[in-house]
Amino acid sequence: MVASLAACGGGGDKETSGGADSGKDGGKELVYWSMWSEEEPQAKVIQEAVDKYTEDTGVKVDVQFKGRNGQREGLQPALDAKQTIDLFDEDVNRVNGSWGSYLMDLEELAKDYEAEHGNETLFAIARNAAGGTLKSIPYQPSIFGFFYNQTLFDKAGIAAAPTTWEEFDAACAKLKEAGITPITGDTTYMTSFMGYHLGRYLGQDGVKALVNDPAIQEKIDAGEVEDVNWDDPRVAQAAKDIEDFAKKGYFSENIASNVYPAGQNQEFAPGEAAIIICGSWLPNEIKASVAEDLTWGYFNYPSVKDGTDDNTANNIANQVFAINKESKMAEEAMELITYITTGEFDKKMTEQSLSIPADKANSDAWPTELEAVKPGFEATATYYDWAVGAENNGDLTPVLNENTVKLMAGDMSADEFVKSCKSAAGE
Amino acid sequence: MKKNKGMIIGFLAPAVLIFLAVFLYPIVRTVIMSFFKISSVTDSVDLWKFVGIENYQKLFATDIFRTSMMNIGKIWLLGGIIVMTVSLLFAVILTSGIRGKKIFRAIIYLPNIVSAVALATMWLQYVYSPKFGLLKNVLDKLGLHELAKTQWTAPDHVFWALLFAYCFGMIGYHMLIWMSGIERISPDFYEAATLDGANKINQFRYMTLPLLKGVFKTNITMWSVSTAGFFVWSQLFSSVTANKATIVPVQYMYSQIFGAGNAVTERNAGYGAAIGIILCICVVLIFTICNALVKDDDLEF
Numbered sequence: 250m251v252a253s254l255a256a257c258g259g260g261g262d263k264e265t266s267g268g269a270d271s272g273k274d275g276g277k278e279l280v281y282w283s284m285w286s287e288e289e290p291q292a293k294v295i296q297e298a299v300d301k302y303t304e305d306t307g308v309k310v311d312v313q314f315k316g317r318n319g320q321r322e323g324l325q326p327a328l329d330a331k332q333t334i335d336l337f338d339e340d341v342n343r344v345n346g347s348w349g350s351y352l353m354d355l356e357e358l359a360k361d362y363e364a365e366h367g368n369e370t371l372f373a374i375a376r377n378a379a380g381g382t383l384k385s386i387p388y389q390p391s392i393f394g395f396f397y398n399q400t401l402f403d404k405a406g407i408a409a410a411p412t413t414w415e416e417f418d419a420a421c422a423k424l425k426e427a428g429i430t431p432i433t434g435d436t437t438y439m440t441s442f443m444g445y446h447l448g449r450y451l452g453q454d455g456v457k458a459l460v461n462d463p464a465i466q467e468k469i470d471a472g473e474v475e476d477v478n479w480d481d482p483r484v485a486q487a488a489k490d491i492e493d494f495a496k497k498g499y500f501s502e503n504i505a506s507n508v509y510p511a512g513q514n515q516e517f518a519p520g521e522a523a524i525i526i527c528g529s530w531l532p533n534e535i536k537a538s539v540a541e542d543l544t545w546g547y548f549n550y551p552s553v554k555d556g557t558d559d560n561t562a563n564n565i566a567n568q569v570f571a572i573n574k575e576s577k578m579a580e581e582a583m584e585l586i587t588y589i590t591t592g593e594f595d596k597k598m599t600e601q602s603l604s605i606p607a608d609k610a611n612s613d614a615w616p617t618e619l620e621a622v623k624p625g626f627e628a629t630a631t632y633y634d635w636a637v638g639a640e641n642n643g644d645l646t647p648v649l650n651e652n653t654v655k656l657m658a659g660d661m662s663a664d665e666f667v668k669s670c671k672s673a674a675g676e
Numbered sequence: 677m678k679k680n681k682g683m684i685i686g687f688l689a690p691a692v693l694i695f696l697a698v699f700l701y702p703i704v705r706t707v708i709m710s711f712f713k714i715s716s717v718t719d720s721v722d723l724w725k726f727v728g729i730e731n732y733q734k735l736f737a738t739d740i741f742r743t744s745m746m747n748i749g750k751i752w753l754l755g756g757i758i759v760m761t762v763s764l765l766f767a768v769i770l771t772s773g774i775r776g777k778k779i780f781r782a783i784i785y786l787p788n789i790v791s792a793v794a795l796a797t798m799w800l801q802y803v804y805s806p807k808f809g810l811l812k813n814v815l816d817k818l819g820l821h822e823l824a825k826t827q828w829t830a831p832d833h834v835f836w837a838l839l840f841a842y843c844f845g846m847i848g849y850h851m852l853i854w855m856s857g858i859e860r861i862s863p864d865f866y867e868a869a870t871l872d873g874a875n876k877i878n879q880f881r882y883m884t885l886p887l888l889k890g891v892f893k894t895n896i897t898m899w900s901v902s903t904a905g906f907f908v909w910s911q912l913f914s915s916v917t918a919n920k921a922t923i924v925p926v927q928y929m930y931s932q933i934f935g936a937g938n939a940v941t942e943r944n945a946g947y948g949a950a951i952g953i954i955l956c957i958c959v960v961l962i963f964t965i966c967n968a969l970v971k972d973d974d975l976e977f
Contacts, residue, residue, distance in 0.1 A: 329718035346940040505830035643936035647920040
């Protein structure tokens with residue numbers, strides 16, 4: 250605290266000596282609120298990049314590692330109170346959605362950056378999230394889908410990763426036959442599982458309409474989006490598919506009691522279960538405990554028969570950096586973002602946190618654990634939100650999650666699932 | 677004594693001003709907020725949209741809020757009975773002159789100095805684990821193999837798992853309050869009662885219990901206040917989004933103010949304020965009822 254006060258004082262004294270575009274002004278200080286916690290590998294790489302930036306440019310950086318909750322609770326009040334924060338980061342949809350009105354438009358400022366480093370897919374997602382213009386710089390992309398243990402697949406004699414629901418069914422049957430638990434997961438991610446499955450039949454807007462996402466009601470009223478309800482036969486079919494898997498015993502017997510991270514740590518990592526639904530942050534989270542013989546495999550959520558979307562529609566998300574529109578040091582902030590998200594430090598991030606590179610120049614620097622993710626990631630043409638929108642109605646999510654878990658555990662039938670969700674949705 | 681108004685005002689003013697700014701202002705503001713739709717908790721007043729009592733109407737019509745009130749009600753009542761009974765029992769045993777009182781007291785109080793996050797993680801990932809959990813092992817050893825297979829953290833059992841784990845941590849705290857009450861009662865009374873032929877049970881029933889009424893009220897008050905703010909345990913037992921089985925009002929309020937889980941959901945700080953007001957009214961009601969039912973000024977000792 251004393252140090253930062255002193256730094257501010259120094260800045261005040263020297264203010265006359267340099268404008269906002271002078272990077273060599275030793276008294277200047279950028280303030281960066283980070284979504285990472287200090288002990289996370291991402292934070293360590295970011296700290297290194299920041300140190301290098303300060304060393305090269307002389308601009309000091311006050312990095313505050315707030316963590317996810319700290320950022321979510323504290324950022325907006327701080328911005329409202331006009332606290333000096335030049336740049337911050339969080340999930341692409343939260344930054345552009347919840348905090349959209351605080352962001353600087355980066356179309357001009359990031360023009361060169363995008364030409365040199367920009368990954369097309371990620372920039373398209375960032376623009377889409379901000380309503381068509383660029384207000385954030387993506388990094389740490391992730392995809393949500395099925396990870397599997399290649400060693401167990403080989404043992405069960407599965408030749409190729411499934412792409413359709415039938416192939417998925419067949420693969421699970423082989424695993425079951427070989428005495429391996431086919432699917433595990435943590436309850437936290439099960440609404441996403443259901444969201445994906447419903448999304449394959451209904452498309453993302455259909456799922457949002459189904460769960461009564463308040464944000465899509467206008468479009469439904471205007472007739473732009475079909476108003477899907479719980480009586481829809483496609484919804485019944487989706488529930489039946491999961492019920493069928495449950496009956497065949499494809500889900501781990503602990504599927505209902507796997508409170509994060511029990512499923513990934515106690516069942517997938519040691520090689521007891523072959524397939525798990527998760528985001529591509531999984532290899533990083535369980536790197537300390539995976540079985541020695543585990544070879545990472547991945548496939549996108551499979552297509553279903555007569556579905557609206559196929560397996561090229563996926564939930565690709567990423568963290569983004571944004572610059573406060575009130576910032577007087579936008580160019581310095583952009584330069585710092587460039588230090589963190591490109592070249593050497595982007596590469597380091599992929600190594601330390603086993604993540605997907607953001608800089609297109611690093612496109613072959615994917616960590617080995619995520620090699621299998623690359624084709625699925627690159628084949629993605631439609632970009633889903635988190636849980637394919639199934640969690641967009643906070644009042645329904647707890648019920649939808651519980652019902653999905655019960656359906657998977659065989660404690661609830663498909664009909665009961667639909668009925669219970671319908672009643673909770675007030676239909 | 678001559679009254680000096682200037683002095684009185686001078687000494688009172690700082691405390692009154694601080695009270696007004698720190699307590700009264702937020703309370704009044706929260707009450708006002710509950711009649712508005714406010715997307716961010718720090719939005720300036722010109723962005724507030726007046727909705728009358730719509731927030732309250734919506735709350736009472738929302739299933740998940742009613743579920744959360746039911747859950748917190750169950751935690752308060754059932755948890756309260758468990759914690760009060762067990763902690764009183766321990767307090768009576770520890771004050772009865774047994775050996776190693778200090779050690780037992782420290783052991784029973786210990787969970788209170790461990791962070792709730794660490795405690796909940798221990799219960800969730802270790803005690804309740806269906807793979808290598810403490811419960812599973814103990815039940816297996818006892819030959820109760822069917823019971824050992826129970827999925828304690830599955831939707832059907834997770835509420836009880838949560839309640840038990842929470843009560844475990846709260847017993848020590850309330851035991852200390854009971855003990856301080858029991859130790860206040862003069863040993864002469866018990867000596868006299870013993871000479872008159874009263875056994876331990878009768879002493880407890882006719883002396884200790886009536887003389888503990890005031891402490892009972894304190895305990896109920898402390899229990900109600902901590903229950904109304906119940907949040908961390910529910911949050912940890914459900915990880916990212918709330919669970920239907922364990923959701924409590926404060927958790928629901930949090931999700932309405934800061935967003936629920938990973939998805940970007942609608943936020944309304946006014947709605948959150950309304951939840952806060954309802955909780956506040958509940959606590960005041962409990963105090964009032966408790967004060968009316970338990971009279972502790974009829975005995976002097």
